[in-house]
Amino acid sequence: MATFTDTLNEQVRHEFAASQQYVAIAAYYDAQSLRQLAAHFYRQAVEERNHAMMMVQYVLDADQEVVIPGIDAPQVDFADVVAPVSLALAQEKRVTEQIVELVKLAREEGELVGEQFLHWFLQEQREELASMTELLSVVERGRDNLLQVEEHVARMAGGENPLEAGAPPAAGGAL
Ligand SMILES: [Fe+2]
Numbered sequence: 451m452a453t454f455t456d457t458l459n460e461q462v463r464h465e466f467a468a469s470q471q472y473v474a475i476a477a478y479y480d481a482q483s484l485r486q487l488a489a490h491f492y493r494q495a496v497e498e499r500n501h502a503m504m505m506v507q508y509v510l511d512a513d514q515e516v517v518i519p520g521i522d523a524p525q526v527d528f529a530d531v532v533a534p535v536s537l538a539l540a541q542e543k544r545v546t547e548q549i550v551e552l553v554k555l556a557r558e559e560g561e562l563v564g565e566q567f568l569h570w571f572l573q574e575q576r577e578e579l580a581s582m583t584e585l586l587s588v589v590e591r592g593r594d595n596l597l598q599v600e601e602h603v604a605r606m607a608g609g610e611n612p613l614e615a616g617a618p619p620a621a622g623g624a625l
């Protein structure tokens with residue numbers, strides 16, 4: 451049976467895969483000169499990479515074996531400008547379920563330190579689901595007026611993540 455540490459190592463792979471997917475989305479927007487959407491996803495890619503490295507640090511601190519994973523290729527072709535955001539929202543929903551399952555596993559195994567570590571990620575997922583849901587409605591509404599979408603995304607970037615301060619340490623330092 452998979453242990454908490456095995457499953458956390460598996461989650462490192464999901465976070466790196468999310469990071470790579472966001473780089474692909476950012477490049478897709480960048481190629482269309484949608485600079486604000488591109489910047490938003492480049493930033494999200496770095497955040498996902500940081501999540502992976504926070505989990506790596508946790509496994510190191512717990513004196514367990516770290517397994518740095520290979521990852522599958524991300525999706526790089528999209529039907530229209532809305533599709534990448536739909537994909538991103540689906541990805542965030544999936545990650546939220548994965549984190550919830552990890553919390554349940556931590557509880558089952560009496561890994562209370564691990565459970566406490568994951569609380570920050572639960573909060574982070576709540577915030578990312580909310581902001582990605584907002585972005586999807588903005589892009590859907592503005593698909594025929596992308597300059598308006600760009601302005602909205604530029605404004606969203608202003609109130610950056612209040613959770614950063616309480617974030618767990620990342621291996622090698624957060625970027
Ligand atoms: Fe993440």
Ligand SMILES: [Fe+2]
Pocket residue numbers: 468498542545578
């Ligand atoms: Fe995320």
